[in-house]
Amino acid sequence: MSHPYQAKIYVTLRPSVLDPAGTAVRSGLTHMGYTNVEQVRIGKYIEVSLTAENEDAARQQLDRMCDQLLANPVIENYRFELQALSAIA
Template sequence: MQRKYLAKIFVTLRPSVLDPAGVAVQSSLKQLGYDNVDSVRIGKYIEVIITEPDERKARQNLDRICDQMLANPVIENYRFDLIEVESQTGVF
């Protein structure tokens, strides 16, 4: 039996990689008076619906998808949350 899973994927730059967009946002926040913001890092959020027979297979395929397409493993880290969704509920 096939199951549908919603993957909520978070891609962020590795801590050692400079984040110019984050620096720009932090600078703008300081100009707006938010002196209490010590650091800003910008990332990506992606949702994917995947159909697989079980959660283990879904996780394996999502790891490959993230490594090959959604994240640059040299400079980015990723993590994902996986939630089984009911295909008949009209969710996606």
């Protein structure tokens, strides 16, 4: 039997990779008067609803989905939090 889960996935650029979009946002904030902002890094936040037999199966599948599609392992890191929806319903 499969159970519903929700995953919150955070995809971030590796620290060694330049982030031109983040630099542009930081520059924009500085021009707006927020001169105390030192660094901005922009990543992705992805919410995935899925069903799986158990939590381990869901985690394994999410790892594969991140490696294959959701993140670019060459330049990005990812991490995720998994929540069983039935437990909070």
